[in-house]
Amino acid sequence: xxxxxxxxxxxxxxxxxxxxxxxxxxxxxxxxxxxxxxxxxxxxxxxxxxxxxxxxxxxxxxxxxxxxxxxxxxxxxxxxxxxxxxxxxxxxxxxxxxxxxxxxxxxxxxxxxxxxxxxxxxxxxxxxxxxxxxxxxxxxxxxxxxxxxxxxxxxxxxxxxxxxxxxxxxxxxxxxxxxxxxxxxxxxxxxxxxxxxxxxxxxxxxxxxxxxxxxxxxxxxxxxxxxxxxxxxxxxxxxxxxxxxxxxxxxxxxxxxxxxxxxxxxxxxxxxxxxxxxxxxxxxxxxxxxxxxxxxxxxxxxxxxxxxxxxxxxxxxxxxxxxxxxxxxxxxxxxxxxxxxxxxxxxxxxxxxxxxxxxxxxxxxxxxxxxxxxxxxxxxxxxxxxxxxxxxxxxxxxxxxxxxxxxxxxxxxxxxxxxxxxxxxxxxxxxxxxxxxxxxxxxxxxxxxxxxxxxxxxxxxxxxxxxxxxxxxxxxxxxxxxxxxxxxxxxxxxxxxxxxx
Amino acid sequence: xxxxxxxxxxxxxxxxxxxxxxxxxxxxxxxxxxxxxxxxxxxxxxxxxxxxxxxxxxxxxxxxxxxxxxxxxxxxxxxxxxxxxxxxxxxxxxxxxxxxxxxxxxxxxxxxxxxxxxxxxxxxxxxxxxxxxxxxxxxxxxxxxxxxxxxxxxxxxxxxxxxxxxxxxxxxxxxxxxxxxxxxxxxxxxxxxxxxxxxxxxxxxxxxxxxxxxxxxxxxxxxxxxxxxxxxxxxxxxxxxxxxxxxxxxxxxxxxxxxxxxxxxxxxxxxxxxxxxxxxxxxxxxxxxxxxxxxxxxxxxxxxxxxxxxxxxxxxxxxxxxxxxxxxxxxxxxxxxxxxxxxxxxxxxxxxxxxxxxxxxxxxxxxxxxxxxxxxxxxxxxxxxxxxxxxxxxxxxxxxxxxxxxxxxxxxxxxxxxxxxxxxxxxxxxxxxxxxxxxxxxxxxxxxxxxxxxxxxxxxxxxxxxxxxxxxxxxxxxxxxxxxxxxxxxxxxxxx
Numbered sequence: 001x002x003x004x005x006x007x008x009x010x011x012x013x014x015x016x017x018x019x020x021x022x023x024x025x026x027x028x029x030x031x032x033x034x035x036x037x038x039x040x041x042x043x044x045x046x047x048x049x050x051x052x053x054x055x056x057x058x059x060x061x062x063x064x065x066x067x068x069x070x071x072x073x074x075x076x077x078x079x080x081x082x083x084x085x086x087x088x089x090x091x092x093x094x095x096x097x098x099x100x101x102x103x104x105x106x107x108x109x110x111x112x113x114x115x116x117x118x119x120x121x122x123x124x125x126x127x128x129x130x131x132x133x134x135x136x137x138x139x140x141x142x143x144x145x146x147x148x149x150x151x152x153x154x155x156x157x158x159x160x161x162x163x164x165x166x167x168x169x170x171x172x173x174x175x176x177x178x179x180x181x182x183x184x185x186x187x188x189x190x191x192x193x194x195x196x197x198x199x200x201x202x203x204x205x206x207x208x209x210x211x212x213x214x215x216x217x218x219x220x221x222x223x224x225x226x227x228x229x230x231x232x233x234x235x236x237x238x239x240x241x242x243x244x245x246x247x248x249x250x251x252x253x254x255x256x257x258x259x260x261x262x263x264x265x266x267x268x269x270x271x272x273x274x275x276x277x278x279x280x281x282x283x284x285x286x287x288x289x290x291x292x293x294x295x296x297x298x299x300x301x302x303x304x305x306x307x308x309x310x311x312x313x314x315x316x317x318x319x320x321x322x323x324x325x326x327x328x329x330x331x332x333x334x335x336x337x338x339x340x341x342x343x344x345x346x347x348x349x350x351x352x353x354x355x356x357x358x359x360x361x362x363x364x365x366x367x368x369x370x371x372x373x374x375x376x377x378x379x380x381x382x383x384x385x386x387x388x389x390x391x392x393x394x395x396x397x398x399x400x401x402x403x404x405x406x407x408x409x410x411x412x413x414x415x416x417x418x419x420x421x422x423x424x425x426x427x428x429x430x431x432x433x434x435x436x437x438x439x440x441x442x443x444x445x446x447x448x449x450x451x452x453x454x455x456x457x458x459x460x461x462x463x464x465x466x467x468x469x470x471x472x473x474x475x476x477x478x479x480x481x482x483x484x485x486x487x488x489x490x491x492x493x494x495x496x497x498x499x500x501x
Numbered sequence: 502x503x504x505x506x507x508x509x510x511x512x513x514x515x516x517x518x519x520x521x522x523x524x525x526x527x528x529x530x531x532x533x534x535x536x537x538x539x540x541x542x543x544x545x546x547x548x549x550x551x552x553x554x555x556x557x558x559x560x561x562x563x564x565x566x567x568x569x570x571x572x573x574x575x576x577x578x579x580x581x582x583x584x585x586x587x588x589x590x591x592x593x594x595x596x597x598x599x600x601x602x603x604x605x606x607x608x609x610x611x612x613x614x615x616x617x618x619x620x621x622x623x624x625x626x627x628x629x630x631x632x633x634x635x636x637x638x639x640x641x642x643x644x645x646x647x648x649x650x651x652x653x654x655x656x657x658x659x660x661x662x663x664x665x666x667x668x669x670x671x672x673x674x675x676x677x678x679x680x681x682x683x684x685x686x687x688x689x690x691x692x693x694x695x696x697x698x699x700x701x702x703x704x705x706x707x708x709x710x711x712x713x714x715x716x717x718x719x720x721x722x723x724x725x726x727x728x729x730x731x732x733x734x735x736x737x738x739x740x741x742x743x744x745x746x747x748x749x750x751x752x753x754x755x756x757x758x759x760x761x762x763x764x765x766x767x768x769x770x771x772x773x774x775x776x777x778x779x780x781x782x783x784x785x786x787x788x789x790x791x792x793x794x795x796x797x798x799x800x801x802x803x804x805x806x807x808x809x810x811x812x813x814x815x816x817x818x819x820x821x822x823x824x825x826x827x828x829x830x831x832x833x834x835x836x837x838x839x840x841x842x843x844x845x846x847x848x849x850x851x852x853x854x855x856x857x858x859x860x861x862x863x864x865x866x867x868x869x870x871x872x873x874x875x876x877x878x879x880x881x882x883x884x885x886x887x888x889x890x891x892x893x894x895x896x897x898x899x900x901x902x903x904x905x906x907x908x909x910x911x912x913x914x915x916x917x918x919x920x921x922x923x924x925x926x927x928x929x930x931x932x933x934x935x936x937x938x939x940x941x942x943x944x945x946x947x948x949x950x951x952x953x954x955x956x957x958x959x960x961x962x963x964x965x966x967x968x969x970x971x972x973x974x975x976x977x978x979x980x981x982x983x984x985x986x987x988x989x990x991x992x993x994x995x996x997x
Contacts (some may be wrong), residue, residue, distance in 0.1 A: 389683075392646045398574060401691070408695040417692070424688045431679060443660070443668070476574050 006048045007060040007073040010041040010087055011129050011139075014122040018115045027110040031098035034114040038094045038121065042087035045125075049080040053482070057489070059131065067194050074131030074195070078335065078486035082128045082259045085339055086252045089346055090121045096350055096461040097244035103357050104242045106156050113153055117248070120146040124256045133268070134193045136260055137180050140224065143256070144172045147249060151241040157360075161240035164233075171223060171233040179220030185213030198268050211275055217264055218279065225257035227283075227320060228290030231313045238309035239362075243353025246305065250312055250349050251342035258319055258338055262331065265323070266490045280324045287320030288422055295429035299436065304355075305362045307433050308348055311388060314426065315341045321419070322403050329406035332487035336402050336480055340387070340395035340472060347465040348384035351377050354458055358451035367437060369446025376463070377454065378441050383466045385434040387473065390427050394473040400427065402480055509553070511560055511567035515582050515637055518553035518592065519630045521546050526626035533619045540607050543622050547600040550629065554589075554596040557637075561589040562989055568639060577699055580646065583639030585702070586990050587774070587843055591767045592636035594850050595760050599629050601968045602755040605858055608964025609751050612865040621661060621749070627654035632760040635767065641690045641700035641776065644768060645682070648730070651764055652678045658752045659745050670747035677741040678731055686729030689722060693776060702771065704995065706778025719777075720787025726772045727791050727828065732765025734821045735791075735828050736798040743817045750861030753813060758820060758853035763846055766827035770842050773831040774993050783834035783997075792832040796926045798825035803933035810871045812860045815937060816853065822930065823849050823896065826911060829923075833914045836994040841910030843990045844983065848895065848903035851975045855892030856938075858969040859885050862961035872941045877950030879942065882960045884970070886942050891973040893938040898931050903979035906987075 017037040024030040052058060057076035061067065075083070097117065101110050123143025127136055148169045154161030187193055189209050190201040202210065219230075226234040234254075238246050269276060294313035301307045315337070322334030352362055354377045359366045371378045387394035400423065407419045472479055509517065525546025532539035560567065561584055570581040584592075603625070610618050631654055634647030652675065660671035694700050697707050712719035731738040745757050756762075773782050782788045799822045806818035823845070830842030862885045869875055879886040895902035898909075908927065915923040960966065979986070 391649065392642065393572075393574075393580075401575070401578065404691050405695060420691060420695075421688055424684060424691075427687075428680060428684050431683060435675075435679075474572050474574060477576065480575055 005060070006044060006051060007058055007075045007129055008062065009044040010048065010083055011073075011122055011125045013037060013041050013044070014118040014125070018118040018122070021118055022111055022115040024111050024114075027102050027107065027114075028098060030111040030114040031094065031101065034118055035091070035094040035098070037118060038087060038090040041121070041125070042084070042091045045080070045083045045087040048075060049084045052077055052080040068192065068197065071135050072131040072194060073129050075129055076486070077482070077489050078259070078262065079128045081335065081482060081486055082256065082338070083125055085342055086121070086124050086128070086256065089248060089251050089342060092461045092465060093244055093248040093346065093350070096247065096353070096458050099455045099457045100244045100353050100357060101242065104157050104244075105153055109153060113150070113242075116146045116149050116153075117245075119143075120150060120248075120253075124252055127256050127260055131195050132193055133183055133186070133195055133198060133264075136263070137176065137183060140179070140257075140260065141176055143253065144176065144224070147245075147253060148172065150245045150249075151237050154240045154242045154245070157242075158240050160236070164236035164240040168233040168237040171230075175220045175223030175230075177220070178216045178223065182213045182216030182218075182220060185209050185216065189213070195263065195267055199270060202269060203272055206273065206275070210273075214269065214273070214275055214279070218261070221257055221261045221264065225254045225261065226313055226316055228286050228293060228313060228317065231290070231294070231316075234313055235306055235309040238312065239303060239305045243349065243356050246309075247346050247349035247353060250308070251346040254312065254316055255338045255342055258316070258323075258334070262323065262334075262490055266331075271326070276326075280326050283320045284324035287317040287324060288419070290314060290317035290320070291422070291426040292429070295426050295433065298433040299429065302364050303362055304364055304367060304437055305349070305352055307364075307437065308345070308352065311430065311433065312341075312345060314430075315345075315388075317426075318399075318403060318423070321423075322406060325406055325410035326491075327406060327410050328484060328487045328491050329402070329409050330487075331491060332480070332484040333399065333403040333406040335483040335486055336476075337399035339479060339483070340399040340469075343395055343465060343468050343472065344384045344387040347380060347462065347469055348388070350458070350462045350465060351381040351384060354380075354454045354462060355451075357458065358454055359449060364437065364440055366447070367440045368444040369441070370451075371442040373446050373451050374454070376459065380462045380466045381441070382438060383469055385438060387469045389430045389434050392473070393470065395469050395476070397473055398476040398480065509556060511557060511565060511584075512569045514553040514556040514560075515567060515569045515584065518550050518557065518596065518633050518637075521549040521553060522626040522630040522633075525550075526623050529619060529622045529626065536611075536618065539619065539622065540603070543603045543625070544600060546626065547596070547603050547629075550596045550633070551600055554592045554633070557584055558589045558593045561586055570639075577694070578642060579640070580643050581639040582634075582637040582643065583702065584637050585704070585775070586992050587767065587770060587846075588636040588638070590843065590986075590989065591763060591846060592633050594763070594847055595629060595632045595636065598755060598759050598850060598854060598972070599625070601971055602751055602759075602854070604964060605754065605861070605968035606751040608962045609749065609861050609865055612962055612965070613749070615661070615749060617661065617663075620657060624654055624657045625755075628658070628756060628760060632764055635764045638702070640702060641693060641772070644771070645686060645690055648682060648686070648732070648764065648768070649679070651732075651761060652682070655752070655756050655761055658756065659748045661749055661752065662747060667747045670744040673744040674741045677738055681729055681731035681738055684729075685725045689725035689729055692722060692725070702775035704775060704992075706774075706776055706781060708777055708781060712781070716786055719781070719785055720790070723777060723782065723785060723787050724791065726776075727769060727832075730765045730768040732761050733769050733828055734762060734765065734798075734824050735795060736801060736821070736825075739798070739802070739821045742821055743814055746811075746813045746817050750813070750857060750864060753817070754854050754857035754861060757817065758857050759850045762820060762824055763850060766824050766831075766842070766846060769828050770831045770839065770846075773834060774839060779834040779839060779994070779997055782832065788832045788834060792829055792923075795825040795829040795832060796923060798822065799829070799930050800926060800933070803930055803937065807933070807937045810873055812863070812870060812872050812875070812941060813857070815872065815941075816856050816860060819856075819896065819934070819938065820849075820853055822934075823853065826907065830907075830911055830914065833911070833918060835914045835917055836997040837910045837914035837917060839994050839997070840987055840990055841907045841914060843993065844910065844986055845907035847986065848907050848976070848979060851972045851979060852892045852895035852902070852904050855888055855969050855972040855976065856896070858965065858972065859889040859892065862965035862969060865965050866959060866961040872944075875941055875945050876948035877945065879945030879947075880950070884966050885961050886945050888966070888969040888973045890939070890942045891976060892969075893934075893942065895976040896938060897934040901977060901980045903976045903983065905980060906983045
């Protein structure tokens with residue numbers, strides 16, 4: 001039955017659809033096809049989530065080859081949540097991308113654009129679904145390579161997209177290299193690439209090779225998820241990529257890298273690994289510094305997309321902070337923030353894309369008086385902005401709240417109260433950069449240019465995401481519970497039986 | 502009367518009091534083109550709101566504590582309302598004076614041919630709704646949420662003139678209020694939740710004896726709240742208040758003498774009684790420190806007020822000084838201290854609103870803002886200046902006016918705690934009040950009219966003078982009925 005193949009379906013459907021998409025003649029057709037594929041994947045991912053929530057982790061041998069011969073897909077609760085999230089965002093962003101791409105991309109390239117989009121999507125899903133460490137690398141590169149292309153496609157409107165893509169390519173490849181070197185070292189020691197087997201064989205083991213492998217892997221992943229100070233590629237890439245690409249990447253690619261990190265941190269190495277404490281200390285400090293540094297930089301940028309990109313770096317700091325607590329609450333909070341931030345950043349970047357569509361600019365100066373000329377877009381942007389600040393009744397408040405509670409419950413070298421004050425202080429920085437944009441939108445006089453009307457196909461996804469932002473600020477109990485359960489399955493028992501053995 | 506106020510259930514009344522202004526807002530927005538209907542809608546929704554708040558006020562007086570839960574975001578993290586006497590009082594004052602102020606606004610805004618009047622009335626609707634949310638909040642989170650809504654909704658009012666000065670003032674206003682509330686108040690709220698697992702307001706406090714052996718930690722927490730609610734204008738976070746004087750006078754009169762500033766001091770009183778527990782605060786050393794900061798605020802603000810020639814600025818500094826009386830009462834945390842603070846909320850609201858409305862009436866009639874230009878004006882506008890004198894005497898604390906009692910209670914409280922310095926400060930402050938509040942009126946009556954002055958000045962329009970007289974008479978009435986008010990607030994100090 002087809003449902004037996006659930007873990008693999010959301011990954012391979014977009015992968016096989018991509019070449020077909022390339023053959024479709026025009027933007028609307030290719031875009032609609034990609035949208036359809038995203039919806040189908042989302043449906044399967046949601047079914048997968050429901051199944052996993054009910055029966056626990058699912059294993060699937062690719063091509064019928066069981067472990068240790070074949071590649072095993074393994075989806076637990078944390079994975080199912082991230083897969084659902086990624087496919088949900090794809091389902092929302094793809095229809096938005098149709099009109100946006102017609103505007104921002106050379107017509108002859110739009111079919112390729114959507115094909116790349118699908119491959120990127122497939123890669124991201126694959127990273128999450130797989131239970132094989134090397135397969136993580138493969139999918140990470142599938143998504144990264146397609147991302148470099150997607151960023152470069154922004155060149156029609158701004159040639160700087162090319163240098164941004166090139167920088168991203170170089171740095172991303174360095175990250176991938178580090179990652180694969182680390183994997184090689186681990187393979188040397190254990191002779192396996194299957195995550196559960198890796199876990200079993202690494203239990204209690206500790207030598208220089210493993211430590212080197214550990215360091216290589218997390219440096220590589222750190223680069224991929226734009227951990228401060230390895231975030232250099234992110235602001236430019238997000239700023240000059242086409243609007244729809246930014247909306248999708250900002251909410252998914254770093255999140256998936258965070259997920260991969262959680263996998264390696266907890267499932268593969270676990271707490272028994274002696275080096276772990278030092279690593280958590282690193283994440284704590286880098287997370288905190290990243291929060292402040294990136295938020296401060298964001299305040300002084302003149303380009304709204306750039307401001308939001310730096311804000312993303314800062315928000316990754318929050319997630320690292322939650323992970324560094326190494327408690328169920330902390331990791332649960334990080335997962336909640338992964339979800340909430342993905343939702344709010346998509347909302348924000350889609351609104352920015354709508355402004356770009358209407359006025360052809362994302363400079364702050366173009367935002368003057370938008371409250372009067374583009375009230376709906378302004379409203380959507382403000383909802384996302386409030387969530388970014390963490391105002392009650394928006395999703396961002398919930399994630400900061402659980403993060404702060406986790407901080408109170410954690411034992412750290414830095415007193416938890418100080419951490420809480422830092423979280424609050426960095427929220428104040430967010431008030432400053434969001435406030436600056438809001439001020440321009442609401443209180444400055446409009447420029448003389450009349451904005452183009454934004455089509456419904458772009459408006460509807462934006463409004464939907466704004467509604468989701470509000471919804472998960474009001475009724476968050478389900479989300480918080482499921483994220484906590486996912487964190488429990490990651491921490492307490494590793495892959496379901498690892499740590500408990 | 503009884504029958505009238507039991508016509509709606511109390512839950513309905515709580516929801517209704519916050520929804521009615523918003524319904525009013527919709528009408529105001531749609532009646533943009535016909536100013537008379539638009540203002541009628543404002544007043545009508547004000548009256549409906551007043552009906553609801555009166556219903557609640559009456560019921561709470563008979564011992565009811567109506568509750569209304571709206572949203573539960575996470576277990577223990579919810580938006581809910583629960584009314585107690587102090588909140589019922591604040592709600593009644595805010596909604597009652599809103600009606601008076603709306604009438605006054607009509608005279609003022611039309612007299613000045615102000616632009617954007619629809620926007621002005623709309624923002625007022627949101628502000629009053631938020632103020633009631635603060636008054637009826639059932640936990641710290643709800644309080645915080647509406648506190649922020651109040652800040653944001655009053656911002657367009659402060660910057661109403663839309664010139665450079667308004668923007669600069671608005672920036673300070675927003676910066677200080679948002680900065681302190683997010684930087685200090687929010688960590689305080691989160692911390693309380695972290696320690697106790699709840700943010701509910703419970704009589705006697707929810708902290709219990711968690712902090713008995715940690716005076717420093719308790720002190721830090723108290724400080725987070727005392728300065729975090731910067732709407733209480735405790736120094737050094739007071740500059741937003743003088744800066745907010747760039748707003749049209751009705752805004753200063755209602756928001757910066759009643760709704761906004763009282764939301765701040767109400768918050769301080771409320772967390773003292775319902776979060777920290779008055780008994781805990783009374784024993785705390787940190788409370789004594791904040792007490793003296795409040796005392797210093799009282800004096801310093803008075804001295805600054807004396808140097809101000811702009812009447813509104815002088816009144817603003819007077820407000821800073823008067824608000825600190827309430828913080829002082831809360832930090833004394835004795836029976837008389839709390840009652841003094843609670844009654845000062847009502848008494849100062851009436852007195853200071855009278856003063857501001859008079860200042861606005863003078864500006865409407867003569868376009869004069871500076872005290873030095875007001876010589877001899879009393880003879881042409883006697884009604885305005887007599888109302889001014891009544892308001893000023895109430896603030897100073899002269900019988901038979903409402904302002905007498907709170908100061909009396911606070912003095913009693915300081916006698917109780919045996920703090921002679923505090924008594925001296927309170928007396929000195931009253932003297933200073935005389936020095937800076939009365940001269941403008943005295944000079945208006947006594948000094949000759951300067952020669953170069955045009956003599957075409959008339960009394961201010963009726964719509965400006967009558968509301969000022971209403972609140973002035975209110976000062977008189979409240980003096981007489983203070984005993985009832987004290988009895989009404991007594992549940993707050995149960996067991997002290």
